[in-house]
Amino acid sequence: MQNVKDYIAQHKDRFINELIDLLKIPSVSADPAYNQDVLNTADTIKESLEKAGCDKVEICETPGYPIVYGEKIINPNLPTVLVYGHYDVQPADPIDLWTSPPFEPVIKKTDIHPEGAIFARGACDDKGQMYMHVKALEYMTHTGNLPCNVKFMIEGEEEVGSESLAWFVPRNKEKLANDVILISDTGMIANDIPSITTGLRGLSYVEVEVTGPNRDLHSGLYGGAVANPINILTQMIASLHDENNHITIPGFYDKVEELSREERDEMAKAPFSLEDYKAALDIDDVHGEAGYTTNERNSIRPTLDVNGIWGGYTGEGAKTVIASKAYAKISMRLVPGQEWEEITELFKKHFESIAPKSVKVEVKPHHGGQGYVTPIDNTGYQAASKAYQETFGVTPIPQRSGGSIPIVALFEQELKSKTILMGFGLNSDAIHSPNEHFGVWNYLKGIETIPYFYQYFTELSK
Amino acid sequence: MQNVKDYIAQHKDRFINELIDLLKIPSVSADPAYNQDVLNTADTIKESLEKAGCDKVEICETPGYPIVYGEKIINPNLPTVLVYGHYDVQPADPIDLWTSPPFEPVIKKTDIHPEGAIFARGACDDKGQMYMHVKALEYMTHTGNLPCNVKFMIEGEEEVGSESLAWFVPRNKEKLANDVILISDTGMIANDIPSITTGLRGLSYVEVEVTGPNRDLHSGLYGGAVANPINILTQMIASLHDENNHITIPGFYDKVEELSREERDEMAKAPFSLEDYKAALDIDDVHGEAGYTTNERNSIRPTLDVNGIWGGYTGEGAKTVIASKAYAKISMRLVPGQEWEEITELFKKHFESIAPKSVKVEVKPHHGGQGYVTPIDNTGYQAASKAYQETFGVTPIPQRSGGSIPIVALFEQELKSKTILMGFGLNSDAIHSPNEHFGVWNYLKGIETIPYFYQYFTELSK
Numbered sequence: 001m002q003n004v005k006d007y008i009a010q011h012k013d014r015f016i017n018e019l020i021d022l023l024k025i026p027s028v029s030a031d032p033a034y035n036q037d038v039l040n041t042a043d044t045i046k047e048s049l050e051k052a053g054c055d056k057v058e059i060c061e062t063p064g065y066p067i068v069y070g071e072k073i074i075n076p077n078l079p080t081v082l083v084y085g086h087y088d089v090q091p092a093d094p095i096d097l098w099t100s101p102p103f104e105p106v107i108k109k110t111d112i113h114p115e116g117a118i119f120a121r122g123a124c125d126d127k128g129q130m131y132m133h134v135k136a137l138e139y140m141t142h143t144g145n146l147p148c149n150v151k152f153m154i155e156g157e158e159e160v161g162s163e164s165l166a167w168f169v170p171r172n173k174e175k176l177a178n179d180v181i182l183i184s185d186t187g188m189i190a191n192d193i194p195s196i197t198t199g200l201r202g203l204s205y206v207e208v209e210v211t212g213p214n215r216d217l218h219s220g221l222y223g224g225a226v227a228n229p230i231n232i233l234t235q236m237i238a239s240l241h242d243e244n245n246h247i248t249i250p251g252f253y254d255k256v257e258e259l260s261r262e263e264r265d266e267m268a269k270a271p272f273s274l275e276d277y278k279a280a281l282d283i284d285d286v287h288g289e290a291g292y293t294t295n296e297r298n299s300i301r302p303t304l305d306v307n308g309i310w311g312g313y314t315g316e317g318a319k320t321v322i323a324s325k326a327y328a329k330i331s332m333r334l335v336p337g338q339e340w341e342e343i344t345e346l347f348k349k350h351f352e353s354i355a356p357k358s359v360k361v362e363v364k365p366h367h368g369g370q371g372y373v374t375p376i377d378n379t380g381y382q383a384a385s386k387a388y389q390e391t392f393g394v395t396p397i398p399q400r401s402g403g404s405i406p407i408v409a410l411f412e413q414e415l416k417s418k419t420i421l422m423g424f425g426l427n428s429d430a431i432h433s434p435n436e437h438f439g440v441w442n443y444l445k446g447i448e449t450i451p452y453f454y455q456y457f458t459e460l461s462k
Numbered sequence: 463m464q465n466v467k468d469y470i471a472q473h474k475d476r477f478i479n480e481l482i483d484l485l486k487i488p489s490v491s492a493d494p495a496y497n498q499d500v501l502n503t504a505d506t507i508k509e510s511l512e513k514a515g516c517d518k519v520e521i522c523e524t525p526g527y528p529i530v531y532g533e534k535i536i537n538p539n540l541p542t543v544l545v546y547g548h549y550d551v552q553p554a555d556p557i558d559l560w561t562s563p564p565f566e567p568v569i570k571k572t573d574i575h576p577e578g579a580i581f582a583r584g585a586c587d588d589k590g591q592m593y594m595h596v597k598a599l600e601y602m603t604h605t606g607n608l609p610c611n612v613k614f615m616i617e618g619e620e621e622v623g624s625e626s627l628a629w630f631v632p633r634n635k636e637k638l639a640n641d642v643i644l645i646s647d648t649g650m651i652a653n654d655i656p657s658i659t660t661g662l663r664g665l666s667y668v669e670v671e672v673t674g675p676n677r678d679l680h681s682g683l684y685g686g687a688v689a690n691p692i693n694i695l696t697q698m699i700a701s702l703h704d705e706n707n708h709i710t711i712p713g714f715y716d717k718v719e720e721l722s723r724e725e726r727d728e729m730a731k732a733p734f735s736l737e738d739y740k741a742a743l744d745i746d747d748v749h750g751e752a753g754y755t756t757n758e759r760n761s762i763r764p765t766l767d768v769n770g771i772w773g774g775y776t777g778e779g780a781k782t783v784i785a786s787k788a789y790a791k792i793s794m795r796l797v798p799g800q801e802w803e804e805i806t807e808l809f810k811k812h813f814e815s816i817a818p819k820s821v822k823v824e825v826k827p828h829h830g831g832q833g834y835v836t837p838i839d840n841t842g843y844q845a846a847s848k849a850y851q852e853t854f855g856v857t858p859i860p861q862r863s864g865g866s867i868p869i870v871a872l873f874e875q876e877l878k879s880k881t882i883l884m885g886f887g888l889n890s891d892a893i894h895s896p897n898e899h900f901g902v903w904n905y906l907k908g909i910e911t912i913p914y915f916y917q918y919f920t921e922l923s924k
Contacts, residue, residue, distance in 0.1 A: 030779030091781055094678070160779050187683075201682060205780045214744035216556070218894040220663060220865030221649075223795050224765035225756045227749035230790075231703070231768050237693065238700035282676035287689035287820035294687045303686035306693050307783050312770035313791060317492030317622050318667045318828045319553055320793050320866075321769050321894050328692075329775060331782050333685050358749035366780045403682030404782075432680040432783050 004448050007139050015447065016107075016118070016440060018048070019131050023105040023120040029065060029088035029160045038156050041087045042066050045134075045154050052134045053141025054152065060172075062164035065156030069175070072141065073149045079461045080149040081454060082178035082417070084407070085130025085185065086158035089122035090432045097434035107440065112191075112428055117437040124438035125431035129184035129424060130154060132443060136450035145451060147458040151178060155407075158185075161205070161367025162407045169407075169414045180380040180457060181411050184446060186401050186423030189270060191441065194388045196381065197421035199299065199400035200408055202334030202371035204344045205307075208351060210236070210326045211360040216312075217322040227358030229326040230311045236354055236361075237328060240304055244290035247304050247332075249343075249350045257337035259300050267295060270397055280428070299400035303333040329366075333402060340368035340406075369406015372419070379460050380420040387422075387452035391445060422446075422453065466910050469601050477909065478569075478580070478902065480510070481593050485567040485582040491527060491550035491622045500618050503549045504528050507596075507616050514596045515603025516614065522634075524626035527618030531637070534603065535611045541923045542611040543916060544640035544879070546869070547592030547647065548620030551584035552894045559896035569902065574653075574890055579899040586900035587893035591646035591886060592616060594908035602913050609920040613640060617869075620647075623667070623829025624869045631869075631876045642842040642919060643873050646908060648863050648885030651732060653903065656850045658843065659883035661761065661862035662870060664796030664833035666806045667769075670813060672698070672788045673822040678774075679784040689820035691788040692773045698816055698823075699790060702766055706752035709766050709794075711805075711812045719799035721762050729757060732859055742890065760864035765795040791828075795864060802830035802868075831868015834881070841922050842882040849884075849914035853907060884908075884915065 008015070027041040028034040042059055045068045049057045054070035065088065073080075092102035100106045105120035118128065133152070140146035153176060155165045169176060186197040212229035213222070242248050259267075272295055278286065288297035297303075311326030313319035332347065334340055348363040355361040374381055376398050388396040401421075408419045424446035430436045470477070489503040490496040504521055507530045511519045516532035527550065535542075554564035562568045567582035580590065595614070602608035615638065617627045631638060648659040674691035675684070704710050721729075734757055740748065750759035759765075773788030775781035794809065796802055810825040817823040836843055838860050850858040863883075870881045886908035892898045 030781060031777065090783075091775065091777060091779075093775070093777065097677070159781075203682075203782070205782070207780075212745065215559070215892060215897075216895040217743075218865065219765075219767045219769060219793055220665075220795055221863070221889055221893075222760055223767045223793075223864060224763055225748055225750050225760035225864075226743060226745065227747075228767045230771050231699065231766075232749075234696035234699040234768065234771070235703075237696040241693070241697075281679075281688060283674065283688065283820055284822075285689075285819040286687055287694075287818065288687050298684055298687035301686055303681075304693075305681045305685045305690045305784055306696065306774065307681060307781060308774035308776045308785070309692050309696070309788065310772045310776040312768065313553065313555070314770045314772040314789070315493065315553060315555065317553075318669075318791065318793070319492060319621075319769055319894070320665070320667070321552075322767055323770070326771065327776075329780065331681055331685075331780070333682055356749065357747040358745055360746075401683070402685060402687075403680065427683055430677065431683075432781070433678040435677075 003143060004139055004451055007143060008444055008447055012444065015135050019128055019443065020105045020118065022127050022131060023122055024103055026103045027088050027156065028091050029157050030091050038065050038088055042068050042156055045087050048134050049152055052138040060168065062168050064164035067165060067168050068154040070152040071150065072146065074146060078148040079179040079458055080151060080177065081457065082151045082153060082176060082181045083133045084181055084183045085133065085154045086126045086156065087130065087154050088156045088159050089127065090159050092121045094434060099435055112426065113439040113441065115441045117439045119435055119437040121436055123436050124425040124429040125436065126158065126185045128438040128443055129446065132184060132424065132446035133450060135447045140451050140454065147454050151176065163367065165407050166410055169410060173414060176415055178415065178417050179461060181417055181419040182422065182453065183405065183419055184422050184424060185405055186403065186421045187425040187427055188423055189397060189399065190426065193271060194392045194394065194396040195399040196384055196396045197401045197423055198374045198376060198398040199336065200372045201402050201404050202338055202340045202369050203331060203404040203406060204334060204340045204347065204368040205331040205366040206344060206347060207329050207364045207366055208327065209362045211324060213322065213324055216324050219320040219322045222322055226322060227356060228322050229359055230323055232356060232359050233326040233328060236351065237306060239354060245288055247302065249346050251346050252343065255337040255339065256302060256335055264296065267400065268293065270295065270399060298402035300335055302335050302338060305331055307331050333404065334371050336371040336373050338371065340370055344368055369404055370409030372408045374418055374420065378418050380418055380457060383453050383457035383460050384420050384422050386456045387449050390452045391449040465605060466601055466913055469605060470906055470909055474906065477597050481590055482567045482580065484589050484593060485584055486565055488565045489550045489618065490553050491619050492553050500527050500550055504530050504618055507549050510596050511614055514600040522630065524630050526626035529627060529630050530616040532614040533612065534608065536608060540610040541641040541920055542613060542639065543919065544613045544615060544638060544643045545595045546643055546645045547595065547616045548588045548618065549592065549616050550618045550621050551589065552621050554583045556896060561897055574888065575901040575903065577903045579901045581897055581899040583898055585898050586887040586891040587898065588620065588647045590900040590905055591908065594646060594886065594905060595912060597909045598912035602916065607913060609917050613638065625829065627869050628872055631872060635876060638877055640877065640879055641923060643879055643881040644884065644915065645867065645881055646884050646886060647867055648865065648883045649887040649889055650885055651859060651861065652888065655733060656854045656856065656858040657861040658846055658858045659863040659885055660836045660838060660860045661798065662834045663864050663866050664800055664802045664831050665793060665866040665868060666796060666802045666809065666830040667793040667828035668806060668809060669791050669826045669828060670789065671824040673786060675784065675786055678786050681782040681784045684784055688784060689818060690784045691821055692785055694818060694821050695788040695790060698813065699768060701816060707750055709764065711808050713808050714805065717799040717801065718764060718797055726758065729862065730755065732757065732861060761862040762797055764797050764800060767793055769793050795866065796833050798833040798835050800833065802832055806830055831866055832871030834870045836880055836882065840880050842880055842919060845915050845919035845922050846882050846884050848918045849911050852914045853911040
């Protein structure tokens, strides 16, 4: 398949420009203001799949944003790969921290990306990584190198919980029938240390509202006598961790899968420098659960983080007010074994129980998903491993990720097939952060590697 | 002085309309966006003082917003009353909780104000109460009832710490020389229970910033391994109170003036219904320092309240991010004995000391002021008491207020004279809150009462 390199060299500029055009559409699913942009992005994906060689492409309506489905069936007796990705992106704020506008993509060189990286919201998560699959399909169909059947399912609500996908999948099991699910929505350790994600964390995301007095009050006339909902909220949130940074919600750890010493020793072999890690984040110390290393804390252990907090006067200068309400968005990363709906319920019950009588508390569940693990003896994993060996020249390291792709567990449950997470992004790509970017080298390397997965998966499936 | 009632009846509509025009100018000193409006308000005050009969009125420049000074000297041998007030107002947000626009005054009837109340930001604090003095002067000068000399000093930075006034007063001691300072910037217990404020709390206002990683991070990839500045901030703030709601800052209570059992028993005589208090605020329970009553907690005890908090994603929907920074505005109400600058320093030192190594903390002092107490055997207090008896028919109750008028302590120090706090507002007027209002009855009652203060103060000073 030497000609894949040539094909990429020949079409490189077009591949990059097509992605840049896709990144210009602000498909922020969390913000209703971008509704039309999200819908337009779905149309753009549909056209790109048709051009790439799918026989049948359709925009499937759902209760929320549509799912773009495409397929190329060459022989019912051959295996079928189902590619999943998402065309929606995270909100771009805080906008003022971006060095270039989030939806005006530019290519800039960085230390890690000497060949340049595309800076834009969604460059890596997930438009860039999803589009690698579209271009890989184009190569395979245009050069007669497609060895099996392929289906695409690209959704528009991944960043807000994939509710419509959870509605769609059980209703379309036959259409989505496959032998393996292929996703590029994770990262690898480094450009010279490829890795395949074998585990994902689950997620439970809630919003809490604490109400004190029925109106904002003068902090002089009422201060000290009335519960200040912001003070109370800080006390309630602070109490969710103990002095060892264990989460204090009763029952929270009951179903946590504990890894063996051997597994933890295996994990510890992945190259990691705590000094580089701290330097990259400009922090003097890391912070986490006692008894676990940094790489364990962010992958095999559950967490509780406040993702946003607000209340009272946040403008210029000073305002001596006791706010009527205080709010926080809180997410918990879960590990295999923990049921996200059960955790959400445990949180709600506990958070309401610790509220003093002087305030009212409301907990609104947002969304969530299950954790997931892929065994490395699985055919799909083996095919992926050989594909990386082919294009990177080294064997990829199996790695647990701290991130969540809630629908992966859903796929296994509904479609009875395993998911292979072939990620080509890097932790330093700043996904979900200002100045998100994706290396041009990584983008093209992904397009080069994916066809080998199809080849090896077809061979190993015989 | 029977004719004061007639004069008010005759000019009532004009008095109300003049105040309404004044309230239409959004003189928010905390927000630079309103800079020109604040300056325009000063000009309006200047004109009103000229019309009211001052011989000499000037706009005195300062490093900040100007101070409007006016005087009417009828005889150097007679006593001089210095009236202080402020023409700036608190920010109006949260705007969406106002039932009518904050700078479009309307008169609406309420249960407590059957004759109607003027709803607008600043209606009570302090434009309405300050303007009572301008109209009282008009009555006295236009009817030959001014018994002594009068000086006005109206500033534009009271809501942001009166820094320019603190600069102005020491530089103009001769111009401001007086026998008593008269201020209406406080409240009374009820329309049938007049009270005079004899004590004020001091204030220390700070802003804190907690910085974790150098950029916003994906909570899946980093969650659990890196200090989340919002979680840390909630833990730091929560630790500032112990389980008895005592403030934990070392040295915080060292100079607190403890009241005698007798004084506390005297205070307890003021009519108060905890049930009504809770009902008015729609809270199931009050909340405060163990060992003190509600009225003690909000007047003779120091407090620490978060006035605003923000960080991370606060928009629609969900964003799984670990913010780089978290912020809070924190104010401490202080009691006589506590030095505000010392308390600010104690807070800064303590807050920085409790920060874990995994974050960086910055404490920015905003402003502050000293607490204050007026003895009730003071001539000014006696004159005010007789004035209320004249117009309300009952003896006013001396009352400690939880609020702060930082410059009152400054006046005593620089001008060597006592301040009399004749307030005509009510706690229910919602100052600093949405839907601030001032009863028309209270406004006119203030205009009626003030001239009696001048009369009795002149007589008692002989």
